[in-house]
Amino acid sequence: MKEKNLDRRVARTRRALQNAFIQLILEHGYDNVTIEEITERADLGRTTFYLHFNDKEDLLMQAIDSICDDFIQKHKTVISRIDNHQKHNQDKLQLNLDRDIIYHIFSHARDNANLYKVMLSGEGGAQASRRFASIIQDETIKRLNNLQNHQIKVPAEVFGVSFAGNLMTLITWWLENKQPYPIETMVKYFQQMFLFGALNTLNISHDKLQVDSSI
């Protein structure tokens, strides 16, 4: 996993190409961006592009892969912190509908706003958003299956799809509208709309659900 053997030039070049491309996608749309525009914006020769990537799609997918990996890594930290905390609160629900998890996802989106905009809005092709969506879906389904109470009124997959879709739509809207509310508020809104609905799809009494702060 240590890829620190990278030549400075390589790291700098790839970073420059990625940033240039994300910028240009947001300005002109994915289809309208040419390789020459990217290298020009990145202040590099056009042939240099092909030393690192096969085509536009390759460049974007690598960018998305790395942001997804970064997300997963940080996500694990948050999860384990919560799980650990909840050992002492067995009556609390272990599900990634938790306030802290939603909060973390919004934070990560805020910290990488441009890439998230491209990734989630579908601006970079359908495949781009699918990657992130499936991460959220799978994680949701996984934790859903870990619940003691399996009396779910909706198939886990449908639940995961719906959860991820709702969340991603909200994040997309939030980023594209220049983050009109603080993250705390968005988390509250999401909980009020989806979570209190989700509550009904599970046979879980309201007081077992951890809604506000968990840490």
Next chain:
Amino acid sequence: MKEKNLDRRVARTRRALQNAFIQLILEHGYDNVTIEEITERADLGRTTFYLHFNDKEDLLMQAIDSICDDFIQKHKTVISRIDNHQKHNQDKLQLNLDRDIIYHIFSHARDNANLYKVMLSGEGGAQASRRFASIIQDETIKRLNNLQNHQIKVPAEVFGVSFAGNLMTLITWWLENKQPYPIETMVKYFQQMFLFGALNTLNISHDKLQVDSSI
């Protein structure tokens, strides 16, 4: 609105180009489809394409515009039928969360499955899905504002975005997985997840909400 003055050849050509393009998008992805492939599949000369459309985007957007117009027209019929019916049931909630409305949206998607797949999955660029999303959003916000009870815990726009996103995600998943459940079931799932959550964002007692069938 009467465009029946169309030469048979024109109608046939445009239909053929549209169908060919939708097919090819689902096979190879939007970006990878060339104009020549489209005309070849449609069994037409390449120059003929340019007699009708400026480029790929133009073709797709016209297809999406017409399916959206068709949706709106049929949607109005459903709405007015429900509204009329509800004159005699003043205690029922007038909101397009209604079972019949959701049902109609799923039906329309099923009847135009390929185009919906392209439109909703983001396979045809971001703009494609935005068009339909905003129709659902705006309609939701409009009917939300008509409610007597304005005590909403969430901004109407956030509500509309969330509603539309959740619905579109479910439809996309449903179509891409070859409609694994009948529409009735999908409507039920959607209601159980989103609607009972939405219920909490409104200050509306449960018995005022029309959940099952309204007609």
Next chain:
DNA sequence: CATATAATAAACGAAATGTTCATTTTTATA
């Protein structure tokens, strides 16, 4: 049938792609 309109094939320049190669610049490290 006559006329108008649509579709066609061939040909063209322009733009973008992806690759090769010899040369220059930068980096790592001994």
Next chain:
DNA sequence: TATAAAAATGAACATTTCGTTTATTATATG
């Protein structure tokens, strides 16, 4: 700091796709 390895560069190239023009053929409509 000197040197070898690696990376970036610019020029040139064949290809592909695009969008348009033009002269000709096919077809719908009245």
